[in-house]
């Protein structure tokens with residue numbers, strides 16, 4: 001099995017793996033299974049939540065739900081508001097695709113030219129034993145969307161550029177280094193439950209206090225997003241390790 005990455009589709013399973021670790025737990029947004037009682041509880045507590053298919057990809061079916069003076073949800077570019085929780089819940093039940101969902105505490109992401117952005121870390125095994133965060137990149141959402149995915153009109157950009165209006169010089173450098181270290185810690189923790197993995201991709205949401213939150217851990221991360229950067233150094237490195245780790249060799253892939 002060594003060298004063979006498998007994939008874990010379930011966001012619920014992946015969240016639970018992170019929650020096993022006391023140090024990493026604080027970076028995980030509160031998460032519950034989707035049902036009426038949990039939605040009511042999560043909206044009351046967090047005011048803004050994300051409702052996501054447990055087995056989703058590319059931001060498809062992801063819904064942002066908010067409670068202010070009214071209840072509101074947005075899916076894709078469509079937003080609707082409701083006077084009551086009952087009205088919201090009935091409409092959501094119709095709008096949702098027919099599968100299982102979870103509810104996650106919403107992170108108020110940093111913005112770039114009024115668009116939200118998050119970060120993707122690529123963490124790879126670089127030797128038989130050692131992990132390293134070999135790639136990091138920012139993803140900026142389409143102006144009218146609530147997801148940043150590249151395959152959902154998001155735009156990959158250098159994280160240094162995106163963080164530039166929040167942090168400068170050494171502080172920015174140190175901050176990115178701390179994100180990379182967080183990626184490293186997540187990978188080595190995952191390794192304990194899943195020794196077969198040799199690379200993971202981590203979606204990090206950064207809130208207005210610059211606290212990083214682990215939005216999602218991807219077990220079959222796309223190396224090609226790094227080819228979107230003008231500077232190819234990171235892409236070359238990521239691809240080299242992806243190949244060494246046996247990506248692109250297998251015929252059967254899920």
Ligand SMILES: Nc1ncnc2c1ncn2[C@@H]1O[C@H](COP(=O)(O)OP(=O)(O)OP(=O)(O)O)[C@@H](O)[C@H]1O
Nearest residue numbers: 050056057058059060104105106107147148215216
């Ligand atoms: N709790 C959250 N707070 C803020 N933004 C979120 C939250 N959850 C998701 N998002 C936004 O929605 C995007 C998609 O969500 P997520 O990564 O969980 O699912 P996915 O991308 O559809 O799944 P996969 O990465 O497996 O294809 C994230 O990249 C992020 O931009």
Ligand SMILES: [Mg+2]
Nearest residue numbers: 058059203216
């Ligand atoms: Mg994702």
